């Protein structure tokens with residue numbers, strides 16, 4: 001089939017490659033990733049570096065499709081509502097717009113690109129590429145806002161169709177065939193690990209879970225992960241001894257947006273930490289989870305926690321530490337080793 005695919009096929013394809021990963025993220029985190037990808041386009045566009053523009057713009061369709069799927073939006077339908085129900089553009093107001101592309105309706109993604117090219121000829125001739133980027137970012141922003149305000153599904157779909165519309169308009173401006181360059185980069189699988197579904201593991205954001213008596217150790221861990229040598233995003237909640245449902249929901253949401261975790265266990269058994277630990281073990285690559293136990297003395301340790309640690313030791317690496325400095329050094333080494341491992345190409 002190659003790159004001549006209907007929009008619905010593209011959406012299905014990227015859902016097969018990245019669907020699982022995207023479902024693990026909150027929808028606005030997926031939108032955030034899309035904004036980051038658009039950000040990658042800014043410099044090449046400002047410097048008119050066509051090779052880099054092609055490389056970066058090829059990453060937009062997977063995220064647009066991913067966000068659509070994450071929100072339960074049928075992109076093809078959304079495009080149809082936005083661009084076909086009311087005749088868009090000034091250029092061909094009264095013409096049968098499909099005649100412009102010689103078809104009854106857009107069939108493959110390329111047809112949508114041609115259709116938008118013809119219908120917005122006049123408008124797009126007068127707009128500069130940096131302004132087009134601004135419009136694109138605006139529409140992603142509008143999509144995110146609609147998400148937060150629970151806007152009705154139709155309005156959300158309209159905004160997302162606008163995001164794809166601007167992506168196609170930018171492609172037209174640089175005479176890039178979006179379907180073709182996206183296919184060249186992805187070839188039906190993840191371009192990085194070459195697998196479908198994608199098997200890439202990354203380590204970008206670490207969640208720190210801790211027993212409440214280890215508050216100061218938690219701060220040590222956070223500062224070491226943020227520092228110059230490691231520089232990862234890190235998140236952890238203060239005093240978690242107070243169990244509230246809101247707090248737990250918030251913590252699980254944050255864990256879903258991370259790809260690594262550090263767990264600090266002390267002498268008390270905490271159901272919160274236990275729940276967070278299980279959630280991290282289920283979600284993350286096992287090599288991205290570091291379990292730390294403070295002290296070797298088991299006399300003061302809750303028997304339930306002793307059982308849990310013994311259980312963990314069977315299938316996981318469990319580390320012990322004595323002092324904050326000891327903890328810092330061990331974490332720093334383990335995370336840096338793991339980051340080094342992830343830098344190696346996957347075949």
Ligand SMILES: [Zn+2]
Nearest residue numbers: 190193198200
């Ligand atoms: Zn991959």
